[in-house]
Amino acid sequence: MPNWELVRQDFSELRQTMNGERLAYLDNAATSLKPKSVIERLLSFYQQENANVHRGTYQLSFKATEEYEDARKVIQHFINAAAAREIIFTRGTTEGINLIASTYGEQNIEPGDEIVISLAEHHSNLIPWQQLALRKKATLKYINLTSTGEIDLADAKQKITAKTKIVAVTHVGNVLGNVSPIRKLAELAHQNGAIIVVDGAQAVCHLPVDVQELAADFYAFSGHKMLGPTGIGVLYGKQKLLEQMPPYQFGGEMIEDVQLDNSKWDQIPHKFEAGTPNIAGAIGLATAVKYLEQVGMAQVKARDAELMAYLLPKLMAIPGVKIYGSQNPQQHVGVVSFNLGTLHPHDVATALDMEGVAVRAGHHCAEPLVHSLGTNSTVRASLAFYNYQADCDQLINAIKETKEFFKGELR
Numbered sequence: 001m002p003n004w005e006l007v008r009q010d011f012s013e014l015r016q017t018m019n020g021e022r023l024a025y026l027d028n029a030a031t032s033l034k035p036k037s038v039i040e041r042l043l044s045f046y047q048q049e050n051a052n053v054h055r056g057t058y059q060l061s062f063k064a065t066e067e068y069e070d071a072r073k074v075i076q077h078f079i080n081a082a083a084a085r086e087i088i089f090t091r092g093t094t095e096g097i098n099l100i101a102s103t104y105g106e107q108n109i110e111p112g113d114e115i116v117i118s119l120a121e122h123h124s125n126l127i128p129w130q131q132l133a134l135r136k137k138a139t140l141k142y143i144n145l146t147s148t149g150e151i152d153l154a155d156a157k158q159k160i161t162a163k164t165k166i167v168a169v170t171h172v173g174n175v176l177g178n179v180s181p182i183r184k185l186a187e188l189a190h191q192n193g194a195i196i197v198v199d200g201a202q203a204v205c206h207l208p209v210d211v212q213e214l215a216a217d218f219y220a221f222s223g224h225k226m227l228g229p230t231g232i233g234v235l236y237g238k239q240k241l242l243e244q245m246p247p248y249q250f251g252g253e254m255i256e257d258v259q260l261d262n263s264k265w266d267q268i269p270h271k272f273e274a275g276t277p278n279i280a281g282a283i284g285l286a287t288a289v290k291y292l293e294q295v296g297m298a299q300v301k302a303r304d305a306e307l308m309a310y311l312l313p314k315l316m317a318i319p320g321v322k323i324y325g326s327q328n329p330q331q332h333v334g335v336v337s338f339n340l341g342t343l344h345p346h347d348v349a350t351a352l353d354m355e356g357v358a359v360r361a362g363h364h365c366a367e368p369l370v371h372s373l374g375t376n377s378t379v380r381a382s383l384a385f386y387n388y389q390a391d392c393d394q395l396i397n398a399i400k401e402t403k404e405f406f407k408g409e410l411r
């Protein structure tokens, strides 16, 4: 088991104070912190290795190209993709899902077809499908959730039919933290001739991900949520699907031959990587993956569970705290959303910030889900393996102080 105190020392951002208090960073679902190794790798690339990739005819460019393509292989092995060419570098989860909707979706959705998503989706895995359905006069259907926030498989079996062309679901929810039964949903999709798109944004930094085991046709995630830099993400796609899809964007890098009246496209993955890619971002992301592999994803998963098992009962024990979703810590991977009586979540988050505790307040870009919980917004604390029990205690104490501060208003 890693020495978690030593692990924390890799994250310099944790060593600062905020409003005179030690920083307890509990907004990891929004973006993760970056270990020293990632920051140093970005610096060394720009100091020593920076050159454009694929077209240069000099050593620096060959080296940059080798590093960029090696990063692709690192990601391939991290999620157990069958081939490196199935790894497309994007800006993040949002772009990856939009890429599928704009290519595979435009190519395959016809009037009357059905697209099935869940009520737990982040807007990035909801609006692309909603707008595609509107453009194509197709039908968008939502799989209901159980009372504890899990995907209702019985409802999924009703909603996924022979009319279904695309199923798109989150692997881990960013509001309630439930893990979706991806393999079972993939089987339902495939039995009905549909594909499954998985939003992995909140999973890749908490769980071991095996896209072949999940039977995912596409799997999208963001580097910045898994210790990597912003502006880099990954779209995994099955080779046979990627090869049949038209390009997402047009320009340099993605062509084989350009004539005056038409052009031929490069092979995958470069067909989907128009223009100069985020070279440093990809290399930084690969460094983040190597860090996670050094800690161990099984150890990360266990640490997340240990911290949530410590935090949730203490949260539930505070009179006036309403927990959304399950009351079982094992159902909360990384995140717990709550409210404090009738206080506005923004007021609560501001008060917590005064105590050095960084959490998120709002609808978390999941408005249909949050509204289905009977509220417009929540406070959300989200953990990572580099947090520790003292962060949880600081949150609990800050909530109690917030209750005391607002006691005249608290009902």
Ligand SMILES: Cc1ncc(COP(=O)(O)O)c(CNc2co[nH]c2=O)c1O
Pocket (backbone or CB within 6 Å): 029, 030, 031, 092, 093, 094, 095, 122, 124, 125, 170, 172, 173, 174, 199, 201, 202, 222, 224, 360, 364, 365
């Ligand atoms: C489940 C899920 N899908 C997609 C996205 C979009 O990722 P991006 O393209 O990197 O922005 C997020 C970001 N979630 C959040 C961003 O800030 N707070 C959040 O909960 C997410 O949580």
